[in-house]
Amino acid sequence: MVKLRLKRCGRKQHATYRIVAIDVRSRREGRDLRKVGFYDPINNQTYLNARAIAYFLERGAQPTETVRDILKKSDTVQNYLERLKEYRRMNSNCRRYTCQLLTVKKRKKYVDLTNQTLFELSE
Numbered sequence: 876m877v878k879l880r881l882k883r884c885g886r887k888q889h890a891t892y893r894i895v896a897i898d899v900r901s902r903r904e905g906r907d908l909r910k911v912g913f914y915d916p917i918n919n920q921t922y923l924n925a926r927a928i929a930y931f932l933e934r935g936a937q938p939t940e941t942v943r944d945i946l947k948k949s950d951t952v953q954n955y956l957e958r959l960k961e962y963r964r965m966n967s968n969c970r971r972y973t974c975q976l977l978t979v980k981k982r983k984k985y986v987d988l989t990n991q992t993l994f995e996l997s998e
Contacts, residue, residue, distance in 0.1 A: 879938040891915045896931045925955040
């Protein structure tokens with residue numbers, strides 16, 4: 876199982892954290908799968924790679940409580956996930972209607988919207 880959690884880095888008394896996707900069985904400083912963000916609590920700076928975070932969340936990664944709070948504060952990941960769901964919904968609707976039936980001059984023609992090609996059927 877994969878978790879999104881904080882990995883400590885920085886110097887003494889000035890901790891900064893990387894937000895990483897890491898296997899649950901790995902230790903805190905262990906090898907991560909991918910770095911997906913950065914968090915500096917002292918300067919209150921946060922950088923999040925929304926695309927990478929969405930990738931891991933869609934595949935079942937569980938964020939820790941702290942990372943979940945950081946993600947809630949920044950709406951970028953939520954907005955990205957909502958736009959991705961909307962895009963996928965629209966894309967599935969387009970796939971359903973790729974071939975439309977048109978009647979032109981008593982001939983039936985199919986228009987394949989994905990390739991913009993025209994198929995004629997003779998009756």
